[in-house]
Amino acid sequence: MTRDTSHFDYIIIGSGLAGFQLALKMASDSFFSDKKIALIDPSKKTKNDKTWSFWEKQPSFWDDLVFKSWQKASIITSKDSITLNLVPYCYKTIKSIDFYSYAKQILNNKKNFIVHHETVTNTSELEYVKVTTDKNTYTAHHVFDSRIPDTFNINTSKHSSIIQHFKGWVIRCNTNVFDNHCMTMMDFRLKDGNQTTFTYVLPFSKNEALIEFTYFTKETVEASVYDEYIAQYITNYLNIDSYTIVETEIGQIPMTDYPFEKLNTLRITKIGTAGGWVKGSTGYAFKHTEKKAHRIIENIKANRLPTYKLSKKRFKFYDKIFLKVLQDENEKGEWIFYQFYKKNNVQTMFKFLDEESTFFEDLQIMWSLFSFSFIKAFFKTL
Numbered sequence: 001m002t003r004d005t006s007h008f009d010y011i012i013i014g015s016g017l018a019g020f021q022l023a024l025k026m027a028s029d030s031f032f033s034d035k036k037i038a039l040i041d042p043s044k045k046t047k048n049d050k051t052w053s054f055w056e057k058q059p060s061f062w063d064d065l066v067f068k069s070w071q072k073a074s075i076i077t078s079k080d081s082i083t084l085n086l087v088p089y090c091y092k093t094i095k096s097i098d099f100y101s102y103a104k105q106i107l108n109n110k111k112n113f114i115v116h117h118e119t120v121t122n123t124s125e126l127e128y129v130k131v132t133t134d135k136n137t138y139t140a141h142h143v144f145d146s147r148i149p150d151t152f153n154i155n156t157s158k159h160s161s162i163i164q165h166f167k168g169w170v171i172r173c174n175t176n177v178f179d180n181h182c183m184t185m186m187d188f189r190l191k192d193g194n195q196t197t198f199t200y201v202l203p204f205s206k207n208e209a210l211i212e213f214t215y216f217t218k219e220t221v222e223a224s225v226y227d228e229y230i231a232q233y234i235t236n237y238l239n240i241d242s243y244t245i246v247e248t249e250i251g252q253i254p255m256t257d258y259p260f261e262k263l264n265t266l267r268i269t270k271i272g273t274a275g276g277w278v279k280g281s282t283g284y285a286f287k288h289t290e291k292k293a294h295r296i297i298e299n300i301k302a303n304r305l306p307t308y309k310l311s312k313k314r315f316k317f318y319d320k321i322f323l324k325v326l327q328d329e330n331e332k333g334e335w336i337f338y339q340f341y342k343k344n345n346v347q348t349m350f351k352f353l354d355e356e357s358t359f360f361e362d363l364q365i366m367w368s369l370f371s372f373s374f375i376k377a378f379f380k381t382l
Contacts, residue, residue: 010141045104170246
């Protein structure tokens with residue numbers, strides 16, 4: 001790495017998914033070879049703190065990091081079970097520690113990159129952006145900031161917002177109990193009251209899997225509540241009596257139509273969750289982050305604002321309707337997702353969720369969800 005300095009062409013605040021993906025895009029493009037770039041994050045990213053899953057078609061830039069992939073998935077409700085053939089897509093999982101290690105290795109070999117393990121306390125924008133940390137002060141021509149703004153409030157009445165919150169156990173069994181060729185995308189049979197909750201199962205092998213209990217609700221719960229439901233699911237639905245918990249992970253993802261993009265300025269661009277990069281209706285972020293990082297790079301090279309055409313308005317509108325239904329009638333979650341996957345081709349669904357579908361395909365999907373709840377939500381969001 002280069003020697004320490006106080007002025008940079010670009011500063012990236014936060015070395016999580018968005019910060020590292022943006023940095024990797026810069027590191028792989030010769031346009032940025034003569035640019036000084038800093039990443040600032042208090043964490044050294046040495047722990048496997050989360051699992052990222054996404055779908056894509058082969059081959060992929062990420063294939064060397066993929067821990068496990070599947071081409072079959074299941075959706076299970078209280079009344080039905082759907083098996084999905086995902087081909088030509090693959091559903092893939094990457095462990096965060098593998099992603100962090102890869103990113104750090106690449107950036108460590110780039111002389112124009114430097115990492116500061118510090119906490120940013122303030123940014124101010126004049127001719128340059130001044131970035132103040134708990135240890136130093138830096139300046140940059142442009143800053144990419146992944147910190148969620150203080151103005152965001154999940155309970156605001158002005159915007160539709162719920163929280164995707166979850167806890168997962170990676171368990172290992174003494175016998176082969178899992179079908180490691182098929183993952184469970186959503187199993188709605190185990191519920192916490194009249195709320196949208198489901199269990200997510202990623203079988204890494206025949207005797208090891210991630211079991212995750214997930215809520216799409218306004219309020220979170222104590223960690224022990226997730227544990228109780230995971231244990232119930234393992235015993236009552238997987239019929240497993242003996243197992244070892246190898247790892248645990250816990251997280252929260254805001255699903256919201258909050259206009260994060262309005263916080264972007266001439267010299268400061270919000271990225272990641274703080275930039276509205278998480279898909280509001282599902283909480284998926286990995287591929288959306290990759291696409292938006294790519295768009296930012298292309299915009300910079302074309303001498304445009306980094307945020308130029310960074311989002312698609314019609315998909316934001318769809319997400320807004322979906323969130324309104326889930327917020328006002330949270331018990332509808334099982335019905336919504338069942339209709340999604342029962343009445344639509346899964347490949348079309350993936351295109352829709354990737355925001356790559358045609359308007360005609362959008363209409364087909366919207367028709368599959370046609371109900372009084374969605375009609376009300378539609379007019380409320382106009």
